[in-house]
Amino acid sequence: MEKDRPMKKMAEAFKELCNRLNQFPEGEEARLELAAFSNACSLLSPLIRCLGIAFLFAEIDYVAKVNDLVKASKSVSLLPVMIDDDIRSDCVRKAGSHTRNLLRLKRTLDMIRILFEEIMCTEGNSLKDPASKAYKVFSPYHGWAIRKAVTAGISEALATKSELLNKMNEDEISSRIQMQSFVSSAAIVGQYIDQLFISRGLGTDW
Template identity: 70%
Template sequence: MANEDEARPLKKMAEAFKELANILNAADPDGEEARIELGSFSRACSLVSPLFRCLGIAFKFAELDYVAKVEDLSEASKSISTIQLMMAGDIEANCVRKAGSHTRNLLRVKRGIDMVKVLFEQIVVTEGNSLKDPASKAYAQVFAPYHGWAIRKAVGAGMYALPTKVQLLKKLNEDETSASIQMQSYVASVAAVISYIDQLFISRELGIDW
Protein backbone atom coordinates (compact mmCIF):
# COMPACT_ATOMS: atom_id res chain seq x y z
CA MET A 1 0.00 0.00 0.00
CA ALA A 2 2.88 2.35 0.76
CA ASN A 3 4.29 1.85 -2.73
CA GLU A 4 0.88 2.48 -4.24
CA ASP A 5 0.54 5.75 -2.32
CA GLU A 6 4.07 6.80 -3.37
CA ALA A 7 2.94 6.60 -6.99
CA ARG A 8 -0.08 8.84 -6.37
CA PRO A 9 1.22 12.43 -6.13
CA LEU A 10 -2.30 13.87 -6.09
CA LYS A 11 -3.18 11.89 -2.97
CA LYS A 12 0.06 12.94 -1.25
CA MET A 13 -0.63 16.62 -2.06
CA ALA A 14 -4.15 16.45 -0.69
CA GLU A 15 -3.10 14.69 2.51
CA ALA A 16 -0.20 17.06 3.20
CA PHE A 17 -2.38 20.17 2.93
CA LYS A 18 -5.14 18.53 4.94
CA GLU A 19 -2.63 18.14 7.78
CA LEU A 20 -1.80 21.87 7.59
CA ALA A 21 -5.49 22.81 7.44
CA ASN A 22 -6.16 20.65 10.52
CA ILE A 23 -3.52 22.63 12.44
CA LEU A 24 -5.22 25.87 11.46
CA ASN A 25 -8.71 24.55 12.27
CA ALA A 26 -7.55 23.42 15.71
CA ALA A 27 -6.18 26.86 16.60
CA ASP A 28 -8.09 29.06 19.04
CA PRO A 29 -9.86 31.68 16.86
CA ASP A 30 -9.69 34.22 19.69
CA GLY A 31 -6.24 33.34 20.88
CA GLU A 32 -2.68 33.56 19.59
CA GLU A 33 -2.02 33.52 15.86
CA ALA A 34 -1.80 29.93 14.58
CA ARG A 35 1.72 28.79 13.85
CA ILE A 36 2.72 26.55 10.97
CA GLU A 37 6.18 25.07 10.84
CA LEU A 38 8.15 26.27 7.83
CA GLY A 39 9.46 22.74 7.26
CA SER A 40 5.95 21.23 7.15
CA PHE A 41 4.75 23.95 4.80
CA SER A 42 7.70 23.62 2.40
CA ARG A 43 7.36 19.81 2.35
CA ALA A 44 3.67 20.08 1.46
CA CYS A 45 4.45 22.60 -1.27
CA SER A 46 7.20 20.37 -2.71
CA LEU A 47 4.57 17.68 -3.31
CA VAL A 48 2.83 20.02 -5.78
CA SER A 49 5.90 20.20 -8.06
CA PRO A 50 5.09 16.96 -9.97
CA LEU A 51 1.74 18.44 -10.98
CA PHE A 52 3.45 21.37 -12.71
CA ARG A 53 5.72 18.92 -14.55
CA CYS A 54 2.70 16.93 -15.71
CA LEU A 55 1.17 20.06 -17.27
CA GLY A 56 4.08 20.39 -19.69
CA ILE A 57 5.52 23.41 -21.48
CA ALA A 58 2.63 25.81 -20.78
CA PHE A 59 3.59 25.90 -17.11
CA LYS A 60 7.33 25.30 -17.46
CA PHE A 61 8.01 28.86 -16.25
CA ALA A 62 5.84 28.18 -13.20
CA GLU A 63 7.54 24.87 -12.48
CA LEU A 64 11.05 26.34 -12.58
CA ASP A 65 10.13 29.40 -10.52
CA TYR A 66 8.01 27.44 -8.05
CA VAL A 67 10.55 24.67 -7.45
CA ALA A 68 13.38 27.17 -6.85
CA LYS A 69 11.34 29.14 -4.32
CA VAL A 70 10.10 26.06 -2.48
CA GLU A 71 13.71 24.90 -2.21
CA ASP A 72 14.62 28.27 -0.69
CA LEU A 73 11.91 27.90 1.95
CA SER A 74 12.99 24.33 2.62
CA GLU A 75 16.57 25.46 3.12
CA ALA A 76 15.42 28.29 5.40
CA SER A 77 13.45 25.80 7.51
CA LYS A 78 16.72 24.23 8.66
CA SER A 79 17.38 27.29 10.81
CA ILE A 80 13.95 28.97 11.10
CA SER A 81 11.10 27.11 12.81
CA THR A 82 7.93 28.89 11.72
CA ILE A 83 6.62 31.03 8.87
CA GLN A 84 6.05 33.87 11.34
CA LEU A 85 9.67 33.90 12.50
CA MET A 86 10.86 33.85 8.88
CA MET A 87 8.73 36.88 8.03
CA ALA A 88 9.80 38.67 11.22
CA GLY A 89 13.45 38.22 10.26
CA ASP A 90 12.90 39.70 6.79
CA ILE A 91 10.90 42.61 8.22
CA GLU A 92 13.68 43.35 10.70
CA ALA A 93 16.28 43.18 7.92
CA ASN A 94 14.09 45.43 5.74
CA CYS A 95 14.34 43.00 2.81
CA VAL A 96 10.77 41.71 2.48
CA ARG A 97 10.29 42.96 -1.08
CA LYS A 98 13.81 42.31 -2.29
CA ALA A 99 14.27 39.57 -4.91
CA GLY A 100 15.33 36.36 -3.21
CA SER A 101 13.95 37.19 0.23
CA HIS A 102 12.22 34.29 1.94
CA THR A 103 9.04 36.32 2.42
CA ARG A 104 8.90 37.32 -1.24
CA ASN A 105 9.44 33.67 -2.18
CA LEU A 106 6.63 32.67 0.20
CA LEU A 107 4.26 34.97 -1.66
CA ARG A 108 5.28 33.44 -5.01
CA VAL A 109 4.87 29.90 -3.67
CA LYS A 110 1.44 30.82 -2.34
CA ARG A 111 0.43 31.84 -5.87
CA GLY A 112 1.63 28.49 -7.16
CA ILE A 113 -0.56 26.47 -4.80
CA ASP A 114 -3.42 28.92 -5.48
CA MET A 115 -3.11 28.39 -9.24
CA VAL A 116 -3.37 24.63 -8.71
CA LYS A 117 -6.43 25.18 -6.50
CA VAL A 118 -8.23 27.12 -9.25
CA LEU A 119 -7.13 24.57 -11.86
CA PHE A 120 -8.61 21.72 -9.83
CA GLU A 121 -11.82 23.66 -9.20
CA GLN A 122 -12.19 24.15 -12.95
CA ILE A 123 -11.29 20.55 -13.87
CA VAL A 124 -13.94 19.20 -11.51
CA VAL A 125 -16.74 21.31 -13.04
CA THR A 126 -15.63 21.25 -16.71
CA GLU A 127 -17.02 18.64 -19.10
CA GLY A 128 -14.87 16.97 -21.70
CA ASN A 129 -11.27 15.90 -22.03
CA SER A 130 -9.53 19.22 -22.70
CA LEU A 131 -7.57 21.04 -19.98
CA LYS A 132 -7.16 24.21 -22.02
CA ASP A 133 -10.14 26.04 -20.52
CA PRO A 134 -9.44 25.08 -16.87
CA ALA A 135 -5.73 25.89 -17.23
CA SER A 136 -6.38 29.17 -19.04
CA LYS A 137 -8.80 30.31 -16.35
CA ALA A 138 -6.39 29.33 -13.56
CA TYR A 139 -3.50 31.18 -15.21
CA ALA A 140 -5.62 34.26 -15.95
CA GLN A 141 -6.92 34.46 -12.39
CA VAL A 142 -3.70 33.87 -10.45
CA PHE A 143 -0.59 34.52 -12.54
CA ALA A 144 -1.49 36.75 -15.49
CA PRO A 145 -1.91 39.99 -13.48
CA TYR A 146 1.77 39.77 -12.48
CA HIS A 147 3.21 38.80 -15.86
CA GLY A 148 4.29 40.92 -18.79
CA TRP A 149 3.05 40.53 -22.33
CA ALA A 150 5.85 38.20 -23.45
CA ILE A 151 5.21 35.62 -20.71
CA ARG A 152 1.44 35.78 -21.17
CA LYS A 153 1.87 35.21 -24.91
CA ALA A 154 4.23 32.26 -24.36
CA VAL A 155 1.85 30.68 -21.87
CA GLY A 156 -1.06 31.16 -24.26
CA ALA A 157 0.84 29.35 -27.00
CA GLY A 158 1.81 26.58 -24.60
CA MET A 159 -1.83 25.93 -23.72
CA TYR A 160 -2.17 24.07 -27.02
CA ALA A 161 0.42 21.54 -25.83
CA LEU A 162 -1.33 20.68 -22.57
CA PRO A 163 -2.05 17.01 -21.92
CA THR A 164 -5.66 15.89 -22.05
CA LYS A 165 -7.49 15.20 -18.81
CA VAL A 166 -7.15 11.46 -19.46
CA GLN A 167 -3.40 11.82 -20.03
CA LEU A 168 -2.99 13.92 -16.88
CA LEU A 169 -4.88 11.43 -14.71
CA LYS A 170 -2.82 8.58 -16.14
CA LYS A 171 0.40 10.42 -15.19
CA LEU A 172 -1.02 10.95 -11.69
CA ASN A 173 -2.14 7.28 -11.42
CA GLU A 174 -5.74 8.25 -10.76
CA ASP A 175 -9.08 7.51 -12.39
CA GLU A 176 -11.70 10.22 -12.80
CA THR A 177 -13.55 9.37 -9.58
CA SER A 178 -10.49 9.13 -7.33
CA ALA A 179 -8.94 12.23 -8.90
CA SER A 180 -12.09 14.25 -8.26
CA ILE A 181 -12.06 13.23 -4.59
CA GLN A 182 -8.39 14.15 -4.14
CA MET A 183 -8.73 17.42 -6.07
CA GLN A 184 -11.70 18.53 -3.97
CA SER A 185 -9.83 17.57 -0.78
CA TYR A 186 -6.84 19.65 -1.89
CA VAL A 187 -9.06 22.61 -2.82
CA ALA A 188 -10.77 22.65 0.58
CA SER A 189 -7.55 22.26 2.57
CA VAL A 190 -5.34 24.60 0.57
CA ALA A 191 -7.99 27.34 0.71
CA ALA A 192 -7.49 27.52 4.49
CA VAL A 193 -3.70 27.63 4.08
CA ILE A 194 -3.85 30.36 1.42
CA SER A 195 -6.20 32.45 3.58
CA TYR A 196 -3.82 32.02 6.51
CA ILE A 197 -0.80 33.19 4.50
CA ASP A 198 -2.72 36.14 3.08
CA GLN A 199 -3.68 37.16 6.61
CA LEU A 200 -0.05 36.97 7.74
CA PHE A 201 0.88 39.48 5.02
CA ILE A 202 -2.12 41.73 5.57
CA SER A 203 -1.78 41.81 9.37
CA ARG A 204 1.83 42.94 8.96
CA GLU A 205 0.75 45.59 6.42
CA LEU A 206 2.88 44.00 3.70
CA GLY A 207 0.08 43.64 1.14
CA ILE A 208 -0.31 40.63 -1.18
CA ASP A 209 -0.37 42.23 -4.64
CA TRP A 210 3.29 42.72 -5.46
Protein backbone atom coordinates in the same frame (compact mmCIF):
# COMPACT_ATOMS: atom_id res chain seq x y z
CA MET B 1 3.22 -2.46 -4.57
CA GLU B 2 0.90 0.53 -4.89
CA LYS B 3 1.72 2.98 -7.66
CA ASP B 4 2.93 6.43 -6.70
CA ARG B 5 -0.03 8.83 -6.42
CA PRO B 6 1.27 12.45 -6.35
CA MET B 7 -2.22 13.98 -6.27
CA LYS B 8 -3.17 11.92 -3.23
CA LYS B 9 0.07 12.85 -1.47
CA MET B 10 -0.43 16.58 -1.97
CA ALA B 11 -4.07 16.39 -0.87
CA GLU B 12 -3.12 14.56 2.31
CA ALA B 13 -0.24 16.93 3.05
CA PHE B 14 -2.42 20.03 2.81
CA LYS B 15 -5.15 18.40 4.87
CA GLU B 16 -2.52 17.87 7.56
CA LEU B 17 -1.54 21.56 7.35
CA CYS B 18 -5.18 22.46 7.98
CA ASN B 19 -5.27 20.13 10.96
CA ARG B 20 -2.25 21.94 12.38
CA LEU B 21 -3.87 25.34 11.82
CA ASN B 22 -7.08 24.18 13.52
CA GLN B 23 -5.17 23.41 16.70
CA PHE B 24 -4.84 27.11 17.50
CA PRO B 25 -7.64 28.91 19.40
CA GLU B 26 -9.78 31.39 17.48
CA GLY B 27 -8.29 34.88 17.66
CA GLU B 28 -4.75 33.61 18.14
CA GLU B 29 -2.31 33.79 15.22
CA ALA B 30 -1.49 30.25 14.11
CA ARG B 31 2.18 29.37 14.06
CA LEU B 32 2.51 26.96 11.15
CA GLU B 33 5.83 25.16 10.91
CA LEU B 34 7.91 26.27 7.94
CA ALA B 35 9.28 22.74 7.39
CA ALA B 36 5.79 21.21 7.22
CA PHE B 37 4.60 23.92 4.81
CA SER B 38 7.61 23.75 2.48
CA ASN B 39 7.55 19.94 2.41
CA ALA B 40 3.83 19.98 1.52
CA CYS B 41 4.52 22.51 -1.26
CA SER B 42 7.26 20.30 -2.68
CA LEU B 43 4.65 17.62 -3.40
CA LEU B 44 2.98 19.84 -6.04
CA SER B 45 6.00 19.76 -8.37
CA PRO B 46 5.13 16.48 -10.16
CA LEU B 47 1.64 17.73 -10.98
CA ILE B 48 2.90 21.05 -12.37
CA ARG B 49 5.45 19.16 -14.45
CA CYS B 50 2.75 16.86 -15.87
CA LEU B 51 0.75 19.81 -17.19
CA GLY B 52 3.34 20.18 -19.93
CA ILE B 53 5.46 22.96 -21.38
CA ALA B 54 2.68 25.53 -20.95
CA PHE B 55 3.50 25.69 -17.25
CA LEU B 56 7.26 25.26 -17.54
CA PHE B 57 7.61 28.81 -16.16
CA ALA B 58 5.72 27.72 -13.04
CA GLU B 59 7.70 24.54 -12.48
CA ILE B 60 11.14 26.18 -12.71
CA ASP B 61 10.17 29.16 -10.59
CA TYR B 62 8.19 27.09 -8.12
CA VAL B 63 10.92 24.53 -7.45
CA ALA B 64 13.50 27.26 -6.80
CA LYS B 65 11.24 29.00 -4.28
CA VAL B 66 10.26 25.77 -2.53
CA ASN B 67 13.95 24.90 -2.19
CA ASP B 68 14.60 28.33 -0.68
CA LEU B 69 11.98 27.78 2.03
CA VAL B 70 13.16 24.21 2.66
CA LYS B 71 16.63 25.63 3.26
CA ALA B 72 15.26 28.42 5.44
CA SER B 73 13.37 25.87 7.55
CA LYS B 74 16.71 24.53 8.79
CA SER B 75 17.18 27.71 10.84
CA VAL B 76 13.67 29.22 11.11
CA SER B 77 10.93 27.11 12.65
CA LEU B 78 7.72 29.04 11.94
CA LEU B 79 6.18 30.93 9.00
CA PRO B 80 5.29 34.07 11.01
CA VAL B 81 8.79 34.16 12.52
CA MET B 82 10.31 34.01 9.03
CA ILE B 83 8.21 36.96 7.88
CA ASP B 84 9.00 38.97 11.01
CA ASP B 85 12.73 38.29 10.55
CA ASP B 86 12.55 39.65 6.99
CA ILE B 87 10.65 42.72 8.23
CA ARG B 88 13.37 43.42 10.81
CA SER B 89 16.02 42.95 8.11
CA ASP B 90 14.10 45.31 5.77
CA CYS B 91 14.26 42.80 2.93
CA VAL B 92 10.62 41.67 2.59
CA ARG B 93 10.14 42.99 -0.94
CA LYS B 94 13.64 42.30 -2.20
CA ALA B 95 14.04 39.66 -4.89
CA GLY B 96 14.95 36.35 -3.34
CA SER B 97 13.72 37.12 0.16
CA HIS B 98 11.97 34.26 1.93
CA THR B 99 8.81 36.34 2.37
CA ARG B 100 8.69 37.31 -1.30
CA ASN B 101 9.17 33.66 -2.25
CA LEU B 102 6.36 32.68 0.11
CA LEU B 103 4.00 35.05 -1.68
CA ARG B 104 4.93 33.53 -5.04
CA LEU B 105 4.38 30.02 -3.71
CA LYS B 106 0.98 31.05 -2.41
CA ARG B 107 0.01 32.19 -5.92
CA THR B 108 0.96 28.78 -7.28
CA LEU B 109 -1.25 27.15 -4.65
CA ASP B 110 -4.06 29.43 -5.81
CA MET B 111 -3.38 28.50 -9.43
CA ILE B 112 -3.59 24.75 -8.73
CA ARG B 113 -6.68 25.23 -6.55
CA ILE B 114 -8.48 27.11 -9.33
CA LEU B 115 -7.31 24.57 -11.90
CA PHE B 116 -8.86 21.75 -9.85
CA GLU B 117 -12.07 23.72 -9.28
CA GLU B 118 -12.42 24.29 -13.00
CA ILE B 119 -11.58 20.70 -13.92
CA MET B 120 -14.29 19.44 -11.59
CA CYS B 121 -16.97 21.63 -13.17
CA THR B 122 -15.85 21.28 -16.81
CA GLU B 123 -16.93 18.41 -19.02
CA GLY B 124 -14.73 16.82 -21.65
CA ASN B 125 -11.05 15.93 -21.89
CA SER B 126 -9.55 19.35 -22.60
CA LEU B 127 -7.80 21.32 -19.87
CA LYS B 128 -7.51 24.49 -21.94
CA ASP B 129 -10.33 26.44 -20.27
CA PRO B 130 -9.40 25.36 -16.71
CA ALA B 131 -5.73 26.16 -17.34
CA SER B 132 -6.52 29.55 -18.88
CA LYS B 133 -8.63 30.52 -15.87
CA ALA B 134 -6.00 29.24 -13.43
CA TYR B 135 -3.23 31.21 -15.16
CA LYS B 136 -5.08 34.46 -14.42
CA VAL B 137 -3.56 34.25 -10.93
CA PHE B 138 -0.15 34.97 -12.49
CA SER B 139 -0.86 36.91 -15.68
CA PRO B 140 -1.06 40.38 -14.03
CA TYR B 141 2.52 39.91 -12.79
CA HIS B 142 4.02 38.61 -16.04
CA GLY B 143 5.38 40.54 -18.97
CA TRP B 144 4.00 40.29 -22.48
CA ALA B 145 6.52 37.67 -23.63
CA ILE B 146 5.72 35.23 -20.81
CA ARG B 147 1.97 35.73 -21.19
CA LYS B 148 2.22 35.04 -24.92
CA ALA B 149 4.35 31.90 -24.36
CA VAL B 150 1.95 30.52 -21.74
CA THR B 151 -1.10 31.23 -23.91
CA ALA B 152 0.55 29.45 -26.84
CA GLY B 153 1.51 26.52 -24.63
CA ILE B 154 -2.02 26.16 -23.32
CA SER B 155 -3.38 26.15 -26.86
CA GLU B 156 -0.82 23.79 -28.36
CA ALA B 157 1.04 21.72 -25.77
CA LEU B 158 -1.17 21.26 -22.71
CA ALA B 159 -1.78 17.78 -21.35
CA THR B 160 -5.32 16.45 -21.64
CA LYS B 161 -7.33 15.54 -18.56
CA SER B 162 -6.94 11.81 -19.22
CA GLU B 163 -3.19 12.19 -19.69
CA LEU B 164 -2.90 14.12 -16.44
CA LEU B 165 -4.94 11.60 -14.46
CA ASN B 166 -2.98 8.72 -15.95
CA LYS B 167 0.31 10.30 -14.89
CA MET B 168 -1.11 10.91 -11.42
CA ASN B 169 -2.31 7.25 -11.27
CA GLU B 170 -5.88 8.39 -10.61
CA ASP B 171 -9.23 7.74 -12.29
CA GLU B 172 -12.23 10.06 -12.58
CA ILE B 173 -13.68 9.10 -9.21
CA SER B 174 -10.47 9.00 -7.17
CA SER B 175 -9.13 12.21 -8.72
CA ARG B 176 -12.27 14.12 -7.81
CA ILE B 177 -11.84 13.05 -4.19
CA GLN B 178 -8.22 14.22 -4.13
CA MET B 179 -8.93 17.47 -6.00
CA GLN B 180 -11.83 18.41 -3.73
CA SER B 181 -9.73 17.69 -0.66
CA PHE B 182 -6.89 19.85 -1.96
CA VAL B 183 -9.23 22.68 -2.97
CA SER B 184 -10.72 22.85 0.53
CA SER B 185 -7.38 22.63 2.34
CA ALA B 186 -5.45 24.95 0.00
CA ALA B 187 -8.14 27.62 0.42
CA ILE B 188 -7.67 27.56 4.20
CA VAL B 189 -3.87 27.58 3.98
CA GLY B 190 -4.04 30.42 1.44
CA GLN B 191 -6.27 32.48 3.71
CA TYR B 192 -3.84 31.92 6.56
CA ILE B 193 -0.89 33.16 4.49
CA ASP B 194 -2.89 36.18 3.29
CA GLN B 195 -3.69 37.05 6.89
CA LEU B 196 -0.02 36.85 7.86
CA PHE B 197 0.75 39.46 5.21
CA ILE B 198 -2.27 41.67 5.84
CA SER B 199 -1.87 41.73 9.62
CA ARG B 200 1.64 43.07 9.14
CA GLY B 201 0.59 45.74 6.68
CA LEU B 202 2.40 44.09 3.78
CA GLY B 203 -0.54 43.49 1.46
CA THR B 204 -0.46 40.68 -1.09
CA ASP B 205 -0.52 42.48 -4.45
CA TRP B 206 3.19 42.87 -5.18
